[in-house]
Amino acid sequence: MVRASLSLISLIIIFPISLVLLLFFLVRPRPTQIPIKNRHVFITGGSSGIGLALAHQAASQGAQVSILARSLTKLEEAKQSIKLATGIDVDIYSADVREFEAVKSAIDEAGPIDILICNQGVFVAHELENSPLQELKFMIDINLMGTFHLIKAALPNMKSRVGRGPGSISLMSSQAGQVGIYGYTAYSASKFGLRGMAEALLQEVIGYDIHVSLIFPPDTDTPGLLEENKSKPEITSIIAASSGSMKANEVAKIALSGIRSGRFFIPCNLEGFALCLATAGMSPQRSVLMALIEVIGAGIMRIASLCFQWSWYVIIEKWHARKR
Numbered sequence: 500m501v502r503a504s505l506s507l508i509s510l511i512i513i514f515p516i517s518l519v520l521l522l523f524f525l526v527r528p529r530p531t532q533i534p535i536k537n538r539h540v541f542i543t544g545g546s547s548g549i550g551l552a553l554a555h556q557a558a559s560q561g562a563q564v565s566i567l568a569r570s571l572t573k574l575e576e577a578k579q580s581i582k583l584a585t586g587i588d589v590d591i592y593s594a595d596v597r598e599f600e601a602v603k604s605a606i607d608e609a610g611p612i613d614i615l616i617c618n619q620g621v622f623v624a625h626e627l628e629n630s631p632l633q634e635l636k637f638m639i640d641i642n643l644m645g646t647f648h649l650i651k652a653a654l655p656n657m658k659s660r661v662g663r664g665p666g667s668i669s670l671m672s673s674q675a676g677q678v679g680i681y682g683y684t685a686y687s688a689s690k691f692g693l694r695g696m697a698e699a700l701l702q703e704v705i706g707y708d709i710h711v712s713l714i715f716p717p718d719t720d721t722p723g724l725l726e727e728n729k730s731k732p733e734i735t736s737i738i739a740a741s742s743g744s745m746k747a748n749e750v751a752k753i754a755l756s757g758i759r760s761g762r763f764f765i766p767c768n769l770e771g772f773a774l775c776l777a778t779a780g781m782s783p784q785r786s787v788l789m790a791l792i793e794v795i796g797a798g799i800m801r802i803a804s805l806c807f808q809w810s811w812y813v814i815i816e817k818w819h820a821r822k823r
């Protein structure tokens with residue numbers, strides 16, 4: 500009787516306490532705060548959609564903002580709209596992230612960056628068979644190689660910033676960068692690539708007080724999505740609907756607050772939060788509370804993942820049956 504109650508006590512009190520203590524000891528890198536006010540925030544793809552919303556909000560939070568994209572016309576429109584809304588002048592740079600030299604001269608001209616947000620991205624949803632090679636290359640080149648170009652160009656200066664406080668390199672992934680989705684072979688590959696990049700990069704730059712964040716939005720109402728929807732396979736839309744959709748402003752707000760708290764994973768909605776738990780794998784986790792939820796939730800999240808996969812494969816089976 501005494502032994503049974505002792506083991507019960509150890510189960511409900513000692514075990515959770517030791518788990519929390521263990522996680523408190525383990526969790527690395529340590530949590531941090533990255534201020535945005537009076538810092539130089541450089542946002543690529545800042546002339547449209549999520550990037551434009553990020554630029555608006557960073558400017559209104561007191562940052563010095565630079566935006567980069569290809570079309571000068573769209574950049575100038577963005578500059579005007581931010582000036583109108585916040586009274587703040589943002590610097591604009593026209594460059595294609597596929598061209599390293601162009602990226603490098605824009606970044607050199609912009610001056611030392613505190614927070615680099617690699618948000619530029621293109622997405623065309625097609626079955627691999629219906630996707631010409633150049634379309635696959637387009638996504639890999641802009642989403643993945645473009646991000647390498649940006650980081651390679653910005654990092655030397657970011658590393659040499661002394662006494663300017665913590666820096667951040669934030670990458671705009673997607674929920675399709677956490678789980679592969681029908682129609683997104685190339686897009687998912689480009690966004691999964693960012694995750695590997697981010698994990699390795701954080702280890703390399705943490706010693707210079709530079710932190711890395713990965714942002715995982717669901718479908719977001721932007722000019723890019725409007726274009727994508729014109730030729731998206733039906734199954735892609737049905738599966739993506741599992742996570743609903745958001746406004747660019749909401750995504751930008753959550754992204755900036757995640758960047759400020761130095762979070763490695765930044766989910767944008769409840770489904771995104773669940774996806775982060777389900778795909779935690781060996782990614783770094785800076786928060787003891789999140790680590791605790793991941794550990795406790797691991798089994799149940801695996802079951803939830805299998806349920807989602809089941810529902811997606813049922814959709815695919817039905818779709819094929821209908822076609823026959």
Ligand SMILES: NC(=O)C1=CN([C@@H]2O[C@H](COP(=O)(O)OP(=O)(O)OC[C@H]3O[C@@H](n4cnc5c(N)ncnc54)[C@H](OP(=O)(O)O)[C@@H]3O)[C@@H](O)[C@H]2O)C=CC1
Nearest residue numbers: 544546547548549568569570595596620673718719721723
């Ligand atoms: N909208 C959505 O549903 C979701 C989007 N995302 C990601 O969020 C990011 C932004 O998407 P969203 O706002 O929808 O996209 P938009 O198409 O609305 O905007 C894309 C931005 O990237 C710029 N850009 C595109 N290609 C290049 C290039 N080669 N060099 C430099 N800049 C470039 C565009 O300007 P220009 O064309 O003038 O170069 C534009 O400013 C992307 O990385 C996307 O993958 C993630 C999840 C969901």
Ligand SMILES: CCCCCCCCCCCCCCCC(=O)[C@@H](N)CO
Nearest residue numbers: 622673674675718739741742773803804
């Ligand atoms: C175990 C818990 C699971 C939780 C639910 C998972 C739902 C996943 C849905 C993924 C949707 C992907 C949308 C991509 C949006 C995007 O990036 C494009 N619009 C741009 O091409």
